[in-house]
Amino acid sequence: MEAVISLAIGVLFGSGIWLILRPRTFQIIIGLMLMSYAVNLFIFMMGRLWIDKAPLTLNPGTPSLGEYADPLAQALVLTAIVIGFATTALYLVVMIGARGLTGTDHVDGKEPGA
Amino acid sequence: MSSLPWIQHLILAPILLPLLAGAVLIPVNAKRHGLKFAIDLGCHLLLLAAALVLFWQTDQELWPGSMGVYLAANWMAPFGIALVADRLSTLMLVLTAVLSLAALIFSHHGWSRIGAHFHSLFLFLLMGINGAFLTHDLFNLFVFFEVMLAASYGLVLHGYNTARIRAGMQYIAINLAASLLFLIGIALIYACTGTLNMADLGPRIAVLAPEDLPLLQIGALILALAFLTKGAMWPLGFWLPTTYAAASPPVAAMLVLMTKVGLYAIIRLWPLAFADGPLAGFGLEALFWGGMATLLFGTLGTLAAQEPGRMAGYAAIISSGTLMAIIGSKQPGLLGAGLYYLLGSTLAIAAFLLLIGLIERIRTPGTALLALTMEAFAIEEKPEEPVGVGIPAALAFLGLAFAGSALVITGLPPLSGFIAKFSLFHALLNGSSTVPLQNGGLILLIFCSGLAGIIALMRFGVRTFWASGNIQPPSLQHSEALPISLLLLLCIAMTIYAGPLFDYLGRVSQDLAQPEHYVEGVLSAPVIAAPAGARP
Numbered sequence: 121m122e123a124v125i126s127l128a129i130g131v132l133f134g135s136g137i138w139l140i141l142r143p144r145t146f147q148i149i150i151g152l153m154l155m156s157y158a159v160n161l162f163i164f165m166m167g168r169l170w171i172d173k174a175p176l177t178l179n180p181g182t183p184s185l186g187e188y189a190d191p192l193a194q195a196l197v198l199t200a201i202v203i204g205f206a207t208t209a210l211y212l213v214v215m216i217g218a219r220g221l222t223g224t225d226h227v228d229g230k231e232p233g234a
Numbered sequence: 235m236s237s238l239p240w241i242q243h244l245i246l247a248p249i250l251l252p253l254l255a256g257a258v259l260i261p262v263n264a265k266r267h268g269l270k271f272a273i274d275l276g277c278h279l280l281l282l283a284a285a286l287v288l289f290w291q292t293d294q295e296l297w298p299g300s301m302g303v304y305l306a307a308n309w310m311a312p313f314g315i316a317l318v319a320d321r322l323s324t325l326m327l328v329l330t331a332v333l334s335l336a337a338l339i340f341s342h343h344g345w346s347r348i349g350a351h352f353h354s355l356f357l358f359l360l361m362g363i364n365g366a367f368l369t370h371d372l373f374n375l376f377v378f379f380e381v382m383l384a385a386s387y388g389l390v391l392h393g394y395n396t397a398r399i400r401a402g403m404q405y406i407a408i409n410l411a412a413s414l415l416f417l418i419g420i421a422l423i424y425a426c427t428g429t430l431n432m433a434d435l436g437p438r439i440a441v442l443a444p445e446d447l448p449l450l451q452i453g454a455l456i457l458a459l460a461f462l463t464k465g466a467m468w469p470l471g472f473w474l475p476t477t478y479a480a481a482s483p484p485v486a487a488m489l490v491l492m493t494k495v496g497l498y499a500i501i502r503l504w505p506l507a508f509a510d511g512p513l514a515g516f517g518l519e520a521l522f523w524g525g526m527a528t529l530l531f532g533t534l535g536t537l538a539a540q541e542p543g544r545m546a547g548y549a550a551i552i553s554s555g556t557l558m559a560i561i562g563s564k565q566p567g568l569l570g571a572g573l574y575y576l577l578g579s580t581l582a583i584a585a586f587l588l589l590i591g592l593i594e595r596i597r598t599p600g601t602a603l604l605a606l607t608m609e610a611f612a613i614e615e616k617p618e619e620p621v622g623v624g625i626p627a628a629l630a631f632l633g634l635a636f637a638g639s640a641l642v643i644t645g646l647p648p649l650s651g652f653i654a655k656f657s658l659f660h661a662l663l664n665g666s667s668t669v670p671l672q673n674g675g676l677i678l679l680i681f682c683s684g685l686a687g688i689i690a691l692m693r694f695g696v697r698t699f700w701a702s703g704n705i706q707p708p709s710l711q712h713s714e715a716l717p718i719s720l721l722l723l724l725c726i727a728m729t730i731y732a733g734p735l736f737d738y739l740g741r742v743s744q745d746l747a748q749p750e751h752y753v754e755g756v757l758s759a760p761v762i763a764a765p766a767g768a769r770p
Contacts, residue, residue, distance in 0.1 A: 140407070140411065145403070148407060152407070152410050152411070152414075155411070155414050156414060159414045159417045159418055159421075162417075162418060162421055163417060163420075163421040166421040166422070166424055166425040192424075193421075193424070196373055196420075196421075196424070199373070199377065200417055203377070203380045203413075204413075204414075206384065207380065207383070207384060207387075207406075207410055207413070208410070210384065210387055210388075210406070211387075211406050211407070211410060214387070214391065214399065214402055214403060214406060215403070217391075217394070217399055218399045218400070218403055221394075221395075221396050221399055222396060222399070222400070227403060227404070227407075228400065229396065229399070229400040229403075
């Protein structure tokens with residue numbers, strides 16, 4: 121299971137890196153989104169993969185992470201998703217503005233040959 | 235009924251005040267400039283007062299261990315989010331308050347009137363910066379970084395023209411990518427240590443199993459990468475000169491401060507996390523050489539730059555590079571001089587960036603730049619052209635202010651830049667006859683960067699003030715001359731009161747050298763007991 125998840129994160133992040141190195145703004149925003157998905161999954165996995173564990177422990181004594189699934193990673197990933205979503209939306213607006221103002225979707229604001 | 239003393243609540247003020255004022259300003263009609271400016275100015279003055287009270291409070295040791303801890307929602311330290319005001323963070327708060335006040339006054343005449351929500355964005359930016367200085371939780375630090383960045387995206391694009399949107403695209407893209415690295419770093423550190431509280435980090439790293447160390451190291455390095463992208467370390471800082479040159483002057487002045495936030499995070503986090511144990515001093519060597527490369531890059535860039543805006547950008551890169559090399563060289567006594575350098579160079583570069591906006595007017599009389607911007611943005615209402623009664627002797631003022639900021643940036647006597655460099659060299663030479671190769675190299679590079687700065691700024695000054703033939707004195711408003719004078723007067727005050735200031739900075743670096751006091755202070759901060767009779 122760990123191998124499948126890490127492969128999935130790796131493929132997502134790798135595709136994202138390839139895309140943000142491309143010259144068109146659309147490719148960049150898709151790349152950034154793929155990367156943020158990969159990062160969100162990554163944070164989620166940092167609470168370890170558990171099945172059938174309660175989110176908190178009621179056993180007496182000092183609790184150890186082996187007894188319950190860590191709920192903090194889920195709280196972190198929720199915040200990260202919201203912030204990532206907001207900043208991506210903001211970037212999209214800037215992109216539309218750039219397309220309107222420069223007349224091209226190249227990241228430099230002008231076509232390579234022009 | 236037990237409760238916190240009011241002074242403890244004041245730690246929240248630098249975050250809450252700009253948030254509330256910014257929110258209040260959103261529904262106010264954009265045409266009521268005067269009201270918006272008045273609210274913003276009032277908020278800034280309150281912020282400055284709060285920062286000064288906190289500064290006084292920490293330095294006079296009125297709080298135990300000279301640090302105030304605010305436990306959000308009354309959770310004990312490693313579990314909840316703690317806000318901590320100590321000497322270093324209150325010093326940065328005061329710097330932020332002064333710099334943003336100057337930028338705000340400067341924007342009064344023109345820049346705050348174009349575009350709709352300048353004041354709100356400006357206040358949210360302040361909230362993010364202040365929060366990053368105060369917070370003591372890694373994930374909370376990320377949130378405040380994002381608040382700061384989101385506001386800065388809007389501000390860099392403020393006064394929307396092609397150059398700004400082109401620079402803004404790159405600025406936003408690189409910062410979004412850096413934020414992702416920030417998250418990966420936090421996640422890895424959390425996975426290894428199980429904590430996000432900075433004070434809790436050090437003790438836990440010290441008892442970490444050896445097989446977990448590589449993962450933690452990777453996490454810390456990725457996190458540092460995110461900080462250093464903000465701090466513009468070579469090769470992560472190529473975005474900086476373009477963005478500085480494109481942004482409007484008051485915003486560019488605030489950006490100078492934002493590069494220092496990344497460095498602040500490193501100064502704060504590294505001594506806490508890697509003070510001793512198996513990873514003592516981890517990564518500092520790389521930071522030193524990275525700083526040297528940044529210095530070299532900034533020096534070459536200064537010589538090559540043609541526009542004043544890019545020149546200021548490279549000056550900021552030189553300042554960042556010097557600080558990185560200082561932090562990385564691990565020498566006691568050097569950090570105090572480094573912080574003095576940070577204060578002086580931040581103020582001077584910000585003053586220079588504000589000044590550029592006025593010097594442009596000599597070249598293009600009237601406000602051609604503003605007019606162009608308005609056209610692109612299709613705003614019907616234009617700000618009044620600065621005609622009528624300007625300040626007398628405008629050219630003399632511009633020339634003097636230019637000379638003053640150039641003296642501080644390049645580190646020539648008699649202003650604070652010289653004292654900063656002198657004390658840096660003094661600490662690097664360390665009074666011994668043999669100087670380590672590293673220190674020698676750093677001294678040489680700082681010298682060269684100063685020389686390059688002199689050449690570039692002199693070339694620009696001669697071209698602008700002497701060799702441009704029959705120039706018309708531009709008309710300047712008081713609200714434009716005042717903030718520049720304020721920043722430069724502060725540089726002069728830093729020169730005159732260098733003695734007391736160095737004593738203070740010595741105490742700051744002493745605090746940083748004793749992380750165990752800090753850790754104990756945060757972790758033992760008392761929670762408020764529930765009032766009697768309260769239901770569980």
